[in-house]
Amino acid sequence: MSQFARQVEDYSSWRSTLAQAIARHRDWLSGEGLESPAVSAALGRMLDRLRGEKLSVAFVAEFSRGKSELINAVFFASYGRRMLPSAAGRTTMCPTELVYDPSLPACIRLLPIETRASAATTSDYRQRPDAWTSFNFRTDDADAVAAALARVAETREAPVAEARELGLAADDEPASTVEIPVWRHAIINFPHPLLEQGLVVIDTPGLNALGSEPELTLNLLPGADAVVFILAADTGVTLSEHEVWSEHLGGMASSHRVVVLNKIDAMWDALRTPAEIEAEIARQVDESARTLGLERDQVFALSAQKALLAKIDHDDELLARSGVGAFETALSERLVEQRQRIVRTQLALDLAAVDREARSLLVGRQRIVAEQLEELESLRGKNTVAVDRMLERLQNERSDFDQLVKQLVALRAVFTRLSNQVWAVLGEEAVNEAAREARDKMIQHRFSAPLRGSMHEYFDTLGERMRIAQSTLDEIQSLVNAMGKRFAVERSMTIPPAPQLKLGRYVEAIDRLRRKADAHFGALNIVTRLRANLVERFFAAMAQGVRDIFDRAGRDAEAWLDCALTPIESQVREYQRDLRRRLESIRRVHEASHELDDRVDELRGQLTFATQLTTDHDARSQELRIQIATEVQPLTATDVPRMRISGSASAMVAGAAAPVPGTAG
Known part of the structure; x- marks a missing residue:
C-alpha cells in the first residue's frame, strides 16, 4: 500500500x-x-x-507529460497493469473524473462532445442522465476495465466549421478537417478502495482544454483540494506551460499546488555517473521552481512509469530511484491534512x-429547580396565608411572563420578515435573475471593453447582494441578542449571545472568480476568438461558479437562522413547563x-x-x-498510520497483471 x-x-x-x-x-x-x-x-x-x-485531486499538464501514468502509479498499481490509457501522444482527451457511487454499477459515463454547442455546463448535464452514454464493465476482468477506460482517448475527424462551432478550432485554422475528442467529459464509477473512501481523481486533457472549457478553470480546478501540475524533466517549463501556470494556477494557495518534474528516467544515461545525473535533475528542479515562483521543496522529480513498474514487480530499489515516495508524502500532506483541518474546524463550530x-x-x-426548592423550603413552618401569598405571586409571575412571551412572538414575526429579506438576495431565484440579466448584456457585446463592463456590473451586483445579506443578518443578531438580554434580566435566564455569521469568505470567493473571469477574456482572446456561443459557454461556467458560492452561503445562513432564536425559545418552553409545575406544587401544598x-x-x-x-x-x-x-499523523517512508493531537488542535480542544512497457514516463 x-x-x-x-x-x-x-x-x-x-x-x-x-x-x-x-x-x-x-x-x-x-x-x-x-x-x-x-x-x-x-x-x-x-x-x-x-x-x-470527498477528497479531490486534479492532475494538469500538457499532452504526453505522463498525467495518466502518474495516476496509474499512485492509485492503481495494485491492479498489476495500467488502468487509464497511457502511451505516446494524446491519451486522455476529455476531463475525466474517477469516483465511486455505490448506488451505480461499475461504469464509465461519457458526455458527447456535441453538447458543447449549447451553453449548458457539465454541471447542468449532471442533472440529465439521459444526455450521457454509459458503458458498464466487470471489475473482475482487467481487460474489460482497461477497454472501457480507454474510451476517454477516443477522437474523430470533424469538419473545421463544426470544430469552430464547438470551440475546438481557431478562426484561422487552414485545414478542412480537424481531429476532435468524441467526448466532452467522462465520469468513471469504480469500486476502488480509495475511491470508496471518498477520493475523487480528476485527469484533465492537455493545456489547450483549459482555455476551451471554462468550467475547468472557473469551477473544477479551484474546487479541488490539491492540484498536481506535471512537467517533463527533459523540457522543463515551456512557454505554454508557464502561461497556463500564471493564468490559471499561480493564484491558488501554495498549499493546494504540487509540481511534478516527470520522466527523470530519460536522464538515466549509462555514460554519466550517478552524481552527474543527480546534479542535472537537481538543476532542473531548481530552474523549474524559480520559473514558477515556488520553493524548491514544492517541485518533485520522479519517473511515473518506473514507479508503476516497480510497484507491479515489487522492486524496492527501482521504486526508491523513481522518486515517487516523496511526492506521495507531499500529496498526502496537502490533500489529507489540509482537508482534515478544514473539516475539523467546521465540526468544532457545529x-x-x-x-x-x-x-x-x-x-x-x-436554576429553575433550585428556585423551586428555595420557594418551598421558605414555606416550612409558615401558615396558610403565606402559602396563599406565594400562590398569588406565582400567578402574577405567569401573567407577566405571558406578556413577555407575546413580545417573543412579535420578535419571531420580525425575524421571519428579515429572514425572507436574506433569501431575497441569496436565494436561487435571485441569483439566477441576476445571471440572466448579465448574460443578455454580455451576449450583445463583441468587444472587450463593453463585455468586461457588463461582467463587472454583474460581479458588482453580486457583491451588493452579499452586503445586503450581511447587513440583514447583523440586524437579526442584534434583535435576538436584545431579547435574550431582556429574558436574562427579567427572568434570570442564562441565554448565550447568538454567534456571528460572517459572509466574508464568500465575498472573497466572488472576488477570486471575478479575477479569473477577467483574466480569461484577455484582449487577444476577445479580438481573435470571441463568438456568441463561446461567450455563452464561458458565462454559463462563470454563473455556475456563482451559484455554487451563493448556495454555500445560503446553507450557512439557513443553518444560522435555524439556530439563532432556538436558545431563547427552548428556555421559554422549559420555563413555561416549570412554571406550571411550581404552581401545581404550591396548590398541592395549599391543599395538604x-x-x-x-x-x-x-x-x-x-x-x-x-x-x-x-x-x-x-x-x-x-x-x-x-x-x-485528533488529526491523521503525517507519514514518512517507514511510518505506520497513527493518530495524534496537534498543537493547534490542542488549542481548539481547550477552546490479473499485464507487463508494463519500458518507455520513459
Missing part, C-alpha cells in the same frame, strides 16, 4: 470513528431531552459532512453550537401541608440529577472535542 493510500485510509477511519461518536452523542442528548431542533440540525450537519466527505444550546438548557433546569416535605425531597433529587447531568454532558462533549481535534 502506498503512503498516500495509507494516509487516505487513516483519514477515512478517523471520519468513520468520529461519525459513530457523534451519533452516540446525539442519542444521549435525545434520551435526556436535550435535542432541540437546532441541536438536531447541527448534529445532522456534522454527520452529513463526515459521511459525504459542536460549539450544540454545546451552547444543550448547556443553556441544563443550566436553566438547575404534608405534601411540602415530599415535594422538597423530590426537588432535591431533581437538583442532584440535574447537576450530575450537566457534569456528564461536559465530559461527553469534551471527549467528542478531543476526537474532532
Whole structure:
C-alpha cells in the first residue's frame, strides 16, 4: 500500500470513528431531552459532512507529460497493469473524473462532445442522465476495465466549421478537417478502495482544454483540494506551460499546488555517473521552481512509469530511484491534512453550537429547580396565608411572563420578515435573475471593453447582494441578542449571545472568480476568438461558479437562522413547563401541608440529577472535542498510520497483471 493510500485510509477511519461518536452523542442528548431542533440540525450537519466527505485531486499538464501514468502509479498499481490509457501522444482527451457511487454499477459515463454547442455546463448535464452514454464493465476482468477506460482517448475527424462551432478550432485554422475528442467529459464509477473512501481523481486533457472549457478553470480546478501540475524533466517549463501556470494556477494557495518534474528516467544515461545525473535533475528542479515562483521543496522529480513498474514487480530499489515516495508524502500532506483541518474546524463550530444550546438548557433546569426548592423550603413552618401569598405571586409571575412571551412572538414575526429579506438576495431565484440579466448584456457585446463592463456590473451586483445579506443578518443578531438580554434580566435566564455569521469568505470567493473571469477574456482572446456561443459557454461556467458560492452561503445562513432564536425559545418552553409545575406544587401544598416535605425531597433529587447531568454532558462533549481535534499523523517512508493531537488542535480542544512497457514516463 502506498503512503498516500495509507494516509487516505487513516483519514477515512478517523471520519468513520468520529461519525459513530457523534451519533452516540446525539442519542444521549435525545434520551435526556436535550435535542432541540437546532441541536438536531447541527448534529445532522456534522454527520452529513463526515459521511459525504470527498477528497479531490486534479492532475494538469500538457499532452504526453505522463498525467495518466502518474495516476496509474499512485492509485492503481495494485491492479498489476495500467488502468487509464497511457502511451505516446494524446491519451486522455476529455476531463475525466474517477469516483465511486455505490448506488451505480461499475461504469464509465461519457458526455458527447456535441453538447458543447449549447451553453449548458457539465454541471447542468449532471442533472440529465439521459444526455450521457454509459458503458458498464466487470471489475473482475482487467481487460474489460482497461477497454472501457480507454474510451476517454477516443477522437474523430470533424469538419473545421463544426470544430469552430464547438470551440475546438481557431478562426484561422487552414485545414478542412480537424481531429476532435468524441467526448466532452467522462465520469468513471469504480469500486476502488480509495475511491470508496471518498477520493475523487480528476485527469484533465492537455493545456489547450483549459482555455476551451471554462468550467475547468472557473469551477473544477479551484474546487479541488490539491492540484498536481506535471512537467517533463527533459523540457522543463515551456512557454505554454508557464502561461497556463500564471493564468490559471499561480493564484491558488501554495498549499493546494504540487509540481511534478516527470520522466527523470530519460536522464538515466549509462555514460554519466550517478552524481552527474543527480546534479542535472537537481538543476532542473531548481530552474523549474524559480520559473514558477515556488520553493524548491514544492517541485518533485520522479519517473511515473518506473514507479508503476516497480510497484507491479515489487522492486524496492527501482521504486526508491523513481522518486515517487516523496511526492506521495507531499500529496498526502496537502490533500489529507489540509482537508482534515478544514473539516475539523467546521465540526468544532457545529459542536460549539450544540454545546451552547444543550448547556443553556441544563443550566436553566438547575436554576429553575433550585428556585423551586428555595420557594418551598421558605414555606416550612409558615401558615396558610403565606402559602396563599406565594400562590398569588406565582400567578402574577405567569401573567407577566405571558406578556413577555407575546413580545417573543412579535420578535419571531420580525425575524421571519428579515429572514425572507436574506433569501431575497441569496436565494436561487435571485441569483439566477441576476445571471440572466448579465448574460443578455454580455451576449450583445463583441468587444472587450463593453463585455468586461457588463461582467463587472454583474460581479458588482453580486457583491451588493452579499452586503445586503450581511447587513440583514447583523440586524437579526442584534434583535435576538436584545431579547435574550431582556429574558436574562427579567427572568434570570442564562441565554448565550447568538454567534456571528460572517459572509466574508464568500465575498472573497466572488472576488477570486471575478479575477479569473477577467483574466480569461484577455484582449487577444476577445479580438481573435470571441463568438456568441463561446461567450455563452464561458458565462454559463462563470454563473455556475456563482451559484455554487451563493448556495454555500445560503446553507450557512439557513443553518444560522435555524439556530439563532432556538436558545431563547427552548428556555421559554422549559420555563413555561416549570412554571406550571411550581404552581401545581404550591396548590398541592395549599391543599395538604404534608405534601411540602415530599415535594422538597423530590426537588432535591431533581437538583442532584440535574447537576450530575450537566457534569456528564461536559465530559461527553469534551471527549467528542478531543476526537474532532485528533488529526491523521503525517507519514514518512517507514511510518505506520497513527493518530495524534496537534498543537493547534490542542488549542481548539481547550477552546490479473499485464507487463508494463519500458518507455520513459
